[in-house]
Amino acid sequence: MFIKQLKLNGFRCYDAVELSFQRRINVFCGSNGVGKTSVLEAIYWLSTGKSFRSKRNKPLIQHQQTEFTVFSQLADEDEHISHSLGISFNSKNKKQIKLNHSHINQQSEIAHLVPVVSIDPDSYLFLDKPPQFRRSFLDWLVFHVKHEYLSVWSQTSRCQKQLNALYKEKQHQQLGQWESQYLKYASQLNHLRSEVFTMLEQRVHHYISRLIPELSDLVLTFFQGWNKDFSLEEVINREREKNLMYGNLNSGIHKMDIKAKMHHSLAHDVLSRGQKKLISITFYLSFIDLLSEFASHLPVICIDDMDAELDGDKTKILCDFINQSPHQVFITTVDHKRITSQLSDVDVFHVKHDGVIQTANGMTQ
Numbered sequence: 001m002f003i004k005q006l007k008l009n010g011f012r013c014y015d016a017v018e019l020s021f022q023r024r025i026n027v028f029c030g031s032n033g034v035g036k037t038s039v040l041e042a043i044y045w046l047s048t049g050k051s052f053r054s055k056r057n058k059p060l061i062q063h064q065q066t067e068f069t070v071f072s073q074l075a076d077e078d079e080h081i082s083h084s085l086g087i088s089f090n091s092k093n094k095k096q097i098k099l100n101h102s103h104i105n106q107q108s109e110i111a112h113l114v115p116v117v118s119i120d121p122d123s124y125l126f127l128d129k130p131p132q133f134r135r136s137f138l139d140w141l142v143f144h145v146k147h148e149y150l151s152v153w154s155q156t157s158r159c160q161k162q163l164n165a166l167y168k169e170k171q172h173q174q175l176g177q178w179e180s181q182y183l184k185y186a187s188q189l190n191h192l193r194s195e196v197f198t199m200l201e202q203r204v205h206h207y208i209s210r211l212i213p214e215l216s217d218l219v220l221t222f223f224q225g226w227n228k229d230f231s232l233e234e235v236i237n238r239e240r241e242k243n244l245m246y247g248n249l250n251s252g253i254h255k256m257d258i259k260a261k262m263h264h265s266l267a268h269d270v271l272s273r274g275q276k277k278l279i280s281i282t283f284y285l286s287f288i289d290l291l292s293e294f295a296s297h298l299p300v301i302c303i304d305d306m307d308a309e310l311d312g313d314k315t316k317i318l319c320d321f322i323n324q325s326p327h328q329v330f331i332t333t334v335d336h337k338r339i340t341s342q343l344s345d346v347d348v349f350h351v352k353h354d355g356v357i358q359t360a361n362g363m364t365q
């Protein structure tokens, strides 16, 4: 599945724009602030219903407008249009998803149909971000790799909410029942996460040895959210008084993290910014590999500001990965010549001010 056509109305700086894409590599270039990232953001939004750079959706609505629409035609490998997908969002926070003219309630259905992986300036801070960021990253991967994830995750968070309410209200009677429900689902979720982490870890090491062999000593660990010397049941029993005192569950799967260490120090504290960016990229390349292997459809890849801060050799390795991959890829860059000379099968889009996009053959969209 790939994105053959994209129409944006009232999205960020785009009043109305219609773009046709080719199956492989599409590069958006232009000066700062002209709207390159916004195109990638729209593609990511289409799949996830979220922006990769804004926590809220309202800032995506063009100033002076009350709603935006992102519409796309999806094609199969033979380039035949197989789905038309339109998602609109308005200033009253109402989202409408239409797939082949039928209303869809669950964004997760679209995420399965057209998975999109975004590698953007936030992704490059993978090691510096708070644990929540790495947790979402791993959970997003588990969602695609393990089909039972969504139901286990929603049961776990339902039990956790209930438990937190009981701890807060100091309701001892029902605690045992909800703690054992929580334990059941949290253990399942922990198992799914730890299996996917092991797959991820193997691939990250593979990419580190290719991209940054000097960092091959990096040690990754899966922190499940509680002391590994005890079972979750033991921890919950030991911490019950504390949980009641603070009014919430202290340890559990909501504290999960991926820790990276170099020579016994946190990688975040000892690596250079460029090295941290490269390590981050290895996580995302591994993510793409696993999605390609397990998801029902090949993921579309968006890479924002691709070559910023990468030296020539590293940019070349990344270009080689893209050339060899079967994915549809969208890239933004300020100076396209540096990367397009190393990529094959590329369409270049020149993004100008005022939402005007020019294709290589001179057509203005």
Ligand SMILES: Nc1ncnc2c1ncn2[C@@H]1O[C@H](COP(=O)(O)OP(=O)(O)OP(=O)(O)O)[C@@H](O)[C@H]1O
Binding pocket: 011, 012, 013, 014, 030, 031, 032, 033, 034, 035, 036, 037, 038, 039, 059, 060, 061, 062, 063, 332, 334
């Ligand atoms: N809701 C909105 N309505 C109208 N314009 C907006 C809105 N949100 C952002 N913009 C503007 O859209 C423009 C495009 O921003 P975008 O981040 O896509 O640019 P870019 O080309 O990727 O820039 P850079 O190279 O600096 O990353 C910016 O000028 C921004 O101020």
